Amino acid sequence: MITRTITIVGFAALISAMVTLEFVARRGSTRIPTAGQWLGYLMRSRAGRALVLLGWWWLGWHYFAR
């Protein structure tokens, strides 16, 4: 059962790290971009835009249609 706990703690730590990155990025005066900024940067090209939107759709399909 300890393996399960380690797995859950790992997920929680990684998600917490991303929330912290977003928080730090929004404080300004940092080199870290917000999630919106780097997603916007990736979506400048047509292919990048299509891939990001496809990823968004896949998440919806994965969690709500399956």
Next chain:
Amino acid sequence: MTAEETREPGQQAGRPVLGTLAVLGLAGYAWVASGLPPFSGRALVGVLIPGAALGLIAYGRPPERIPAPDRIDLTGFSYWVICVAALLEWEASAFRDNSLSWHPSLTALIDPLIQPHPVRGAAFLVWLLAGWALIRR
């Protein structure tokens, strides 16, 4: 005189009302679509419709977009890349171990949390709003 001052009162009031109506409509759609049985054709259509609608809006009539930065700092961006890559690896290792009780995937952990219909509906609405936020980028 600024653009804000020259705007008609009806225009100022119209946008928030339209926005509220749109969110209410999306919430209604989220409630219905999230109640469809999983692994069914109707559930698939429930996520295909918003996907197709946003795809059409994104490439046909995109809304006013938030300007993307011309460049981003690679060092700052690398923190995000490390976190996303680690999350994907952690998820992949759950599938590789093929023992969901010992090493559950993120999906296996989230699914029970979003089973109650109100929570599932709220999650569906968040997904729809995230899609809208993305096509504005």
